[in-house]
Amino acid sequence: MIDIDEIIKKSLNFSSKINKELNYKMINKYSESMKKGKKIPKWAVMVTVPAVIACISAGTYMAIDGGYLRNKTTTTGTIIGQTYENATDEIEVTSDYSDGVLHITLNLLKSDTVPYLELDEMKPYNCTITNLSDETTEDIQFDYAVVNENTVDIAINFNAMEDTKYKLEIKSFLGSKKADQPLEINGNWETVFRT
Secondary structure, three states: OOOHHHHHHHHHHHHHOOOHHHHHHHHHHHHHHHHOOOOOOHHHHHHHHHHHHHHHHHHHHHHHHOOEEEEEEOOOOOEEEEEEEOOHHHEEEEEEEEOOEEEEEEEEOOOOOOOHHHOOEEEEEEEEEEEOOOOOEEEOOOOOEEEEOOEEEEEEEOOOOOOOEEEEEEEEEEEEOOOOOOEEEEEEEEEEEEO
16 A cells, blocks of 8 residues: 555655655644644645656756756747757857957856757857937847857847947857757846947
8 A cells, every 4th residue: 555644754755855845844744633632634735746846856956057048939848949948158248449340258167068059050040239319229140150069159240320339139049050940048138339
């Protein structure tokens, strides 16, 4: 016969490896309720424990590792691809303007890890340039540039006003690998350049 109480205790002990303080409290509450003769409905614990373990595991993983892959789904739940989230601290962006050309350099701080390790080309995808003197904003379209070990050098013609300060804001990059669907890499990057 299956001992539900023993399964619950083992589940709580296993999850305590992930978040000791929270799960220690859960184990103590469960033990106290058993001593007092109060029974927690087993169905409630069996539903709650796996959900708590999953949430703690996901939260711990994201907090420790920074960026993470996330499935893109349709409204019906069908997976149609992936995005890479929380990449702000994994890409350093610098910009410079000279002779009508905007130069952007991406420094891939985790170039030896997935997904950067697998990319052949990258480009800014969701981005705007704001003229800081008159607050006008333009959307800019970039072409792919080759990933060269841990850097990507991008150049684009840009008609800028003379002696003006601009802010480049990037919300996402597209990374490309031959024969694969482009990967959207999301985060928040800002860089300022002067003409």
